Amino acid sequence: MLVVLHFHQLGYSPLGIALLFLFYELFGVVTNLVGGWLGARLGLNRTMNIGLGLQVVALLLLTVPVELLSVPYVMFAQALSGIAKDLNKMSAKSSIKLLAADDQQGRLYRWVALLTGSKNALKGVGFFLGGALLAGVGFRGALVWMALALALLWLSSLRRLRQDLGKANSKARFRELFSKSRAVNLLSAARLFLFGARDVWFVVALPVFLSANLGWSHAEVGSFLALWIIGYGAVQSMAPLITGKRSGRLPDGGSAFCWAGLLSVIPLLIALGLDGEVLDYSLRAYLPGTEPLLVGGLLLFGAVFAVNSSLHSYLILSYAREEGVSLDVGFYYMANAMGRLVGTLLSGWLFQLYDLQSCLLVSTLFLALAALLSLGLPRHRTV
Template identity: 40%
Template structure:
């Protein structure tokens, strides 16, 4: 081999070695970037699930205190000889603020995040309970009208609190699911679990409220609930991300954008109004008063039945599976028929409610989930408000059977409206379309 060829070979070898050295840092950088990306992805997933656990359990724990408070107030008012119409009036502000807060709270969640809504709701609930504690020595000295106004305002604070907390509990399921086309199954399971668990705990809250009212008394029972709300606040402040559910869009909302959420969301919200109106026509005030009055059940008996009904309803929502229920045979035929009918209603109502809760999240875009869910639950609260008022009037003038017939009519309207719903979108781009 000539000297010239040897020089060329050495030059080529040196060049190849230099290229390998130059490529090695690039390979290391790519590998490091991949590892960093995976680490960030894993960290984000952990953070998302941490938010889900804290918000979900905070929402469920709050529900226990809120339903307990409802039972305490309702039974206390009945014992102070307020009638169904007066009691319904005292709960109207609770439901009315549900309408307002679900609308404005959705905007608040999109601008400030779920954590602000959750913590604000807990503080407002404390204010509402503290107001009710102020009635300790006023039952006999204040007029009925003054008590009605005072309790109505206190319940208004509780209504604000409930829907601020609910906004976070219902929205977080959407925020921790994947954006791909296969997310629906996981989303439905999360929605069914949190909705069913919340309603089962709500049922337990009815019994809990009746229990502590019976054995602890009015003021101690309220103080217990107040302390339970304060426990949740530090966990929400520490473990929930401050920017969770904050919308990336910075443009100002118009009146049209607030109320026009797209055809399917609007139709679903309208159906939801009739669905929950059909329940609260007889459940919120008429049924507890009927069990406590004409039937003559005790605090615990009334609380236990309402708890059992709600827990059954929650189990159906979370598992979609019906277990056999045994009924005692020492009631009159009328009461047996009523109980069986109410449990059948609970079964069907729970399935419909679970599907509704899934559909609202499937129809809305992640970037606007808090606002869309808020609008949807505004319709929910409107149905509850109308059901509460109409139910109280019907029970006062025509007894329980009129409430049940009105409920049937509301369910028929809900069914008709639901027939106009469109198919579930397969991706986030379709969800964003109006």
């Protein structure tokens, strides 16, 4: 949030802002792939601590005077940040598989939902702080405070995480990175399109549209996206209740298809609402204004997307092998990062050349592809 709003304020184009995140997402792809292999060889505690340390360095790199913040320099700092973030996420989510037995699938689903939901709720707090700190203490001041807070957590982690959790009994071979089951491959492909569908309109196009077209302040944009992410995280944590776990049902490939299909309708309806010319004249009087349509549409999209994301996060751990679990999880989040990379670049490019509606239509297409891929996923057993 700091980078998007600060560099938009400096006059960067939407595509230029998207390019600042190119290495962040690109190195996320590489990190998840290689990080899963490192986790199996070194242990998940070590990959976690490496990630925390790199994130502190990445934040401090951006505190240099503004005249030194060239595009290549910022891209390098964002690359380190992307490596750090994905080392942490891969390590944390892989650990859950090892803390729940194979016959405790309901418990595994509940833990995955809680971790994923709380992580995204805290991400939402970060969106709010990004906008608020930029307005309050400026770009450099915000980065310094963030680096200090994270350094304290890193030192605590170095002291506390001592066990070699997730370290494979036999040395993981590098070629095993691509040796995946059909279920893991299909789920990874669906994940790529799922997150590409979100980021193609959420990362660059939406914040810039709210700021440039609707006149929202940085604090307003940051606050709104913060509340969206927090609500999104809350729904993720409740996904087991929404999908029927209490009645003895666990999500499977059919669940992933249905929820992705439902989600694909939402950006299409928003796009049609923004472009009233494609609708019958008699319907236009019932359309809300641009702001209510975007706010309401994004809230609905976030709720349904949260269930989709939580389902996927559970399914990958269910399909993953216990021995070397980080290899399968790393491969899966590599696809996640690839989707974010494609979505981020398309978000800036499509918005600059066309408009927000084009981003929403591409989002619909991506979600339809995610739903079709989910048809090939196995049906899961019930508790």
